[in-house]
Amino acid sequence: METKHEIYYVPEQSKLPLMASIGLFFTVFGLANWINEISADKDGSGMWVFIAGLAFFCYVLYSWFGTVIDENIQGLNSAQLKRSYVWGMGWFIFSEVMFFSAFFGALFYIRNIALPELSSGPTSEILWNNFKAEWPLMTTPDQALSGDKAVVNGPGENMANPGLGNWLGWLPFYNTVILLASSFTVHFAHTALKRDNKKLFNIWLGITVALGAIFLCLQWAEYSHAYHVGLTLDSGVYGTTFFMLTGFHGLHVTMGTIMLLVQFLRSVFKGHFSHHDCFGFEASSWYWHFVDVVWLGLFIFVYIL
Amino acid sequence: MAHGPAKGLSRWLFTTNHKDIGSMYLWFSFAMFFMGGIFALVIRAELFQPGLQIVEPDFFNQMTTMHGLVMVFGAVMPAFVGLANWMVPMMIGAPDMALPRMNNWSFWILPFAFALLASTLFMEGGAPNFGWTFYAPLSTTYASDTVTFFIFGVHIMGASSIMGAINIIATILNMRAPGMTLMKMPLFVWTWLITAYLLIAVMPVLAGVVTMMLMDIHFGTSFFDAAGGGDPVLFQHVFWFFGHPEVYIMILPAFGIVSAIIPTFARKPLFGYESMVYATASIAFLSFIVWAHHMFTVGIPLTGELVFMYATMLIAVPTGVKVFNWVTTMWKGAMTFETPMLFSIAFVILFTIGGFSGLMLAIAPADFQYHDTYFVVAHFHYVLVPGAIFSITAGVYYWLPKWSGKMYNEVMGKTHFWLAFIGLNVTFFPMHFSGLAGMPRRIPDYNPLWADWNMISSMGAFLFGAAQLLFLYNVVRTILSGKKATDQVWEGAEGLEWTVASPAPYHTFSTPPQVK
Amino acid sequence: MLSTNTRSLTLLFATSLALSIPALGFADELQFNMTEGVTSVSKEVYGLHMLIFYICCAIGVIVFGAMFYSMFMHRKSRGVEAANFHHSTSLEIVWTAIPFLILILMAIPATTTLKKIYDADDADIDILVTGYQWKWRYEYLGEDVSFFSVLKTPSTQIHNEEDKGKHYLLEVDEPLYIPINKKVRFLVTSSDVIHSWWVPPLAVKRDAIPGYTNAAWTRVEEPGVFRGQCAELCGKDHGFMPIEVHAVSESEFTAWLGKRKEEAAAIREAAKQTLTLEQLLSEGEKVYTKNCAACHQADGKGMPPTFPAIAGSPIADGERPIAEHFNRVLNGGQGMPPFGEQLTPVQAAAVITFQRNAFGNNTGDVVQPIDILKYKQGQ
């Protein structure tokens, strides 16, 4: 790696970090109170603290990114600093990968270790009235033991692969197509930018954002369908893993869409980005590819296998 | 860019300077060390003799839990990040950390995170009382409401660690002075590079496991509930996948520190630099495949048990390489024994003793007898207190003259060392015995069979604690009224940080130095 | 400089020595090593422990010996010049290879012993061990015998109002009986949080995981009383749920089991009888003190917010339907353990009657054992 050493830009003092910490604190403090209030069925101010904290936090982030962009426009950022941003984003995505690994690991463990154990030997015989495992888990151990009196009940229906022949009527299939397509469109946007074709760039980027939004709408439709047919967060481990994995993915798609949307707005209204200065866009697009790869994992391990 | 520090409080609140941030990390960590230490003293006071005297069992559990959490996440980790902040840029010839504003954010999250955690002490339901390992379902179905605050505290604390680690990696990979190739980096930088990688790999997993808890507690999921098809043991797998690398996060930078100090006072280059790097990397790699050695008794199948046992034992090999390298560095040197060196030598000896007991724990059939007894407590305090804490102390004495431009009082430093050394062994050595004799950990009261050992331990703990007051006094006195230190400070010291003035200028290398 | 260094080093050495002296001196009175135990497995484990310990000692002597030698000989104050070597591939290979070989040496016996520990098949007797907050339940599978085992040490000893006995905190009301020279298999599980069933002289430690069973086994060779404790943090009274195992000859064991079966039959019989309020109250108070006072306290005031008061509780003072009281006591919920299995119908009826007529809850309600049975059947 060839390293050119220009003067490294060390920013002046900044109020932003402390403000961001305060915002973050009130966000989680409010959220914790709010969640506790919901669980205890009590009224309280948690929700408002949370909303205020989050709004403030978002405002700080907005200013922060704004500052970084301004500095970049003023030409304060050296090539070396930009590489720091690249490393930063790269390792941040790696940390996200590890976050998802925890949940994929949990899914793997439950299917290959926990359920087989629950349905064999004395555990099954003595504790769960000869519970037998299946996947998707439609009948929980609790149901095997207590029948109608069970507290933890399996889902009414599951979202698993209906067989290749039925894919055309199967929503996750469309979601896969959409997300895969969006990976291509974002790549096309990048290529357009490399050729300094800003118009094409805007079009492809706009399409990507739209695809992200469509994905989210479909995901929402799937969730409401699931809740309608009795697949909820509390439908045993199937509901647990299904919603947690797809839910966190959905959250990341939301983040990714917002990130791309911001870049879109920057490009359209502020005329930002050129082929040699487009880190904001590139970072968002890496994130987008990452979200896409996670979906492939989901599609295989949550829906198909 | 040649601006000095701002005046007043705003210097600290809004700073982007790696030295200021490093100092804040170190002071924060010191405060947390005292807080965690006071919790430990409550534990030791209750265990001074059999019977319940001072605290109720539930409060005792809160003390144990908070002690573990505060020491691990509040004292040791921030101290290492503080040292990295101060030293990494100076050691590699960088002007500052790669991402200075984010650096300040990483720090400022911490006081808020620990305020959140500590506030539970005063809430209805009390502080976390399920151990620093917070096993489900004790920490989920059976926990009080305050666990929600604990969960979010861990979340933001984790965010801080991840950002800190990203910053350190970016700094090391991107900000080295010309000529500072990877294999020329001081070992402290190397060990931190690998530690940062470990942090980014496992802190998100910790975030994942507390998120699962949150969902189980409040939103009806069944990750850890067999009734729905989940498994409480799943919690332990995910936790220890984080937890085991975490304990190496608390020791790898320590290896880096003593690898800087021992050559200085032996006046001889570090023996086996390259093997040190490879050994560190091997330890980091192995740390990902040994986690279930904390779970030998949960009933994993025989093959699993064997694999985890073998993998765990293997860690002794690269760690041994390190120990042998340090000893050989001392061999045929021209040694002097200033305070940093004393702490480093004690580190090598006592950490090795802790490593030996670790190896004994790794023997699965024997762990059936050791597990969850004071033998384990003895093991990990030997690797953590004379390991992590001594190395940090050594580092502070070693670099304080460079930071403050003043020399600390050597006699007081040595006194601190001897009191700490004696106090520590008196505290933790008897725990091997009470543990082997069958005393379980995390209990507020016990059979008189173990009374003598406990009494000795408790007395040692107070001695060790008192020694730390001397440390505080010595550091404060140095900063306020120490004698002026030279730029070189130590006769045998080598490295970029010793080429600059003492105290190091506010912005060290605004133009990068040339490294041959 | 010279004198400080020498002093420091001498001190370092002397302290290390001094540290080991008390250990040796106390050796007779104090237990400071692992018990050898009374089974072949426990003896193997002990052997393994000592083997690894000695190996570590030997390595320690070499490493620390080299270090101390160097610290004495290679001091600047002795006027030595520092050498300058910093690399030796052959040395590095040697000290990678030798520890590796030593580890293999350790792994072999460890593997053998571990395999033995895992071989829980073909047992003569199966016992289901269930952890509860904070007691153990033992069920002899296929024998219709089961009972709870609770700490016996009085709280006066714990609170230092009375001298502590020899088996302070290690004694229970109902010990577990097993025959000697038989392979006994323990199926360990839990009804609430994770506990761990540990008896050091048997070298058995198995975690009790709610919803799962774990197998462990033992074959005791000599009769005796063996004590242990719960070894996994399980909440407030984790330190107060001991284990007491009585290993007895086979004939004694059969006699004991027979007596237990008779008692079980008697309890079923007793459930049919009708008791007076006085009988219920006096029995109820006993049950309360033993089972409930740990949380709800002897004065019925509880420890809010975690443990609600019984005094004035809507569930116990007649404000809410009595069925809720039955349900709470028999089925537990939200931190309250279920007592349906632990209490006999007589005891359950008695404690409910007691709670409804004590601490100022003057409902005058009388609950009979038969009511309990009916409630259970209705579920």
Ligand code: HEA
């Ligand atoms: C800094 C932290 C740190 C470090 C470095 C270590 C290092 C090691 N630890 Fe430790 N450990 C903890 C912190 C740490 N540990 C903590 C906090 C816990 C408890 C958590 C809890 O439950 O709360 C724990 C618990 C723990 C357990 C679980 C015990 C139980 O709960 O039953 C085990 C089991 O295998 C273990 C093993 C080891 C091993 C094999 C090493 C090895 O890395 C040690 C290697 C070093 C040496 C062996 C010495 C030097 C080597 C030589 C001189 C070479 C020649 C030697 C030989 C060939 C023998 N540790």
Ligand code: HEA
């Ligand atoms: C880096 C981590 C770290 C450090 C430094 C320490 C330091 C100490 N620890 Fe620790 N400890 C843990 C990590 C650590 N510990 C962990 C992870 C656990 C497991 C928790 C669990 O089971 O969940 C544990 C558990 C643990 C236990 C077992 C509790 C139980 O099982 O119930 C005990 C018991 O003695 C103990 C004691 C001590 C003592 C006496 C110190 C001393 O070294 C502390 C010394 C410091 C001070 C005393 C403070 C400074 C001085 C003052 C404030 C001045 C006032 C004092 C005087 C005048 C005397 N610790």
Ligand code: CUA
């Ligand atoms: Cu049960 Cu600890």
Ligand SMILES: [Cu+2]
């Ligand atoms: Cu470990």
